[in-house]
Amino acid sequence: MRFVIVTGMSGAGKSTTLKMMEDMGYFCVDNMPIPLMTKLTELLIVPNGEITKIALGLDIRSGQNLRALDQVLDELEKAKIPLEILFLESNDDTLVKRYKETRRNHPLSKGGRIENGIAKERKKIAFLKERADYILDTSRMLTRELRSELNRIFAENKEYKNLYITVLSFGFKYGIPSDADLVFDVRFLPNPYYIDELRPQSGNDKPVRDYVMNNDISKEFLKKLVDMVEFLIPNYVAEGKNQLVIAIGCTGGKHRSVTLANELYERLSVAEKEYGVRKEHRDIEKDAITKAK
Template identity: 60%
Template sequence: MRFVVVTGMSGGGKRTALKLLEDAGFYCVDNLPVSLVEKFVELIAMPGSEISKVALGLDVRADQNFTDATRILEQLKEKGYKFEILFMDSDDSALIKRYKETRRVHPLAADGRVEDGIHKERKILETIRKNSDYVIDTSNLLVRELKEELDRIFVQNEEYNSLMVTVMSFGFKHGIPADADLVFDVRFLPNPYYIEELKPQTGNDKGVQDYVMSFPETGIFLDKLTDMIQFLIPNYIKEGKYRLVIAIGCTGGKHRSVTLANKLYERLKAEGHYGIKLYHRDVPREGI
């Protein structure tokens, strides 16, 4: 039997993950009182049980002590029950935005601020997060991308590393992304903006891509960048990093940076040893 405990920050996507796991064939249980967890596991693990895949949701609630949940998980482990822990996380700003949009009350905020509840919850979940088998950061993750990540881990059973790589294009004139870990400037390349037929296009269009990639220095830069990123990623994984944002910038964020971000994404995607997504921050902006 494959037994997965789904936990994490409130608003981090735990319930969405449970729904997706249910679609993948898992028998999912959420909101189970902590006092019943051990009995539930004993029942589903009985010989002859038809249930082969189970996902159990555990979260922080104002009316129960999460320490009891971690204690029970330790007891289950001591009794020989095997389980995996999936921790759904997100950065504070994304969590605050989600609570504001849904107008829900954080379980630990009571009548206080959402920020205070998030801070308390992080302290409570600190230990279980460190002991989790999988940590997925949903700060900038679409449901479709989360489904792909869960399928990779729990359906295709591929080797998992708790690292989500985001390759992002941006325009320097709109500001450097605040969440960028690595920033690369490709303004040294010839600019398609000054070619009339290419000006209204973006790096997602073949004309711009062919133009940008036609220069020898573009290929050299892409090869060197790919080589460095491929060297860094295993070391980041070893260090325990779970999110890496690679930002590639040009002047407006529509031509050169988009082309190079697309090419780098294609190369890293082919490796398939970690989660990866592509994001063009400034392409949707009006005007060039």
């Protein structure tokens, strides 16, 4: 028997998650009234029953009853119900953007600013985040990445990676990423921009990669960067951090930063560790777009 409560910030992807878990064979119920949770659990969790996987969606819409959830969870744990809590997180900027794109109001904004509703919600559901077994930050996750992570945890039963790392390349002339935790400037490395045959290419192309990396300074920098990041990761995990954005920048975000981001990503993803890792090249196409205008 597997019993999962899916909760978290409104707009972080709870409905999408429940649909994905339904595809994995879970019996899913969204926005379950909290006073009915104990009774539903008694009905569904029976020895040798047909239903062996359950996912309940709970969020801020439960209103005043939300605080009662703490007591209900205590009672379920005392009854030795195999309970797991998945908390879906997302940063404020992403949540605001999602609400504006869908033209929906936040449940707690009451017609006012979305930011105020998000702030109120964070306070009200903080106790759920503290009790969570899994925290997934969907701020930068693509739909397929979310599906893959859920499948790994709830279908393949693999060990949960409680830290998700994004290695992000960017161009300083387009601004430093606002959500970056660590920022590295690689504008001191050899610049392929000044080589006519390399200028149209990017750090994803082998000639550019070779030009940037075939010197002692680049190799030494990468070695020290990997060493420092691998030192920091266990400490971030111990702190409880669940999302780490490592931003690597050059002037335009097309050559040097892309090359170094790829190299760092490859070294961090060589083995199964206590973290997941993805890469993103934010500005790799912007140079061509700007010139086209």
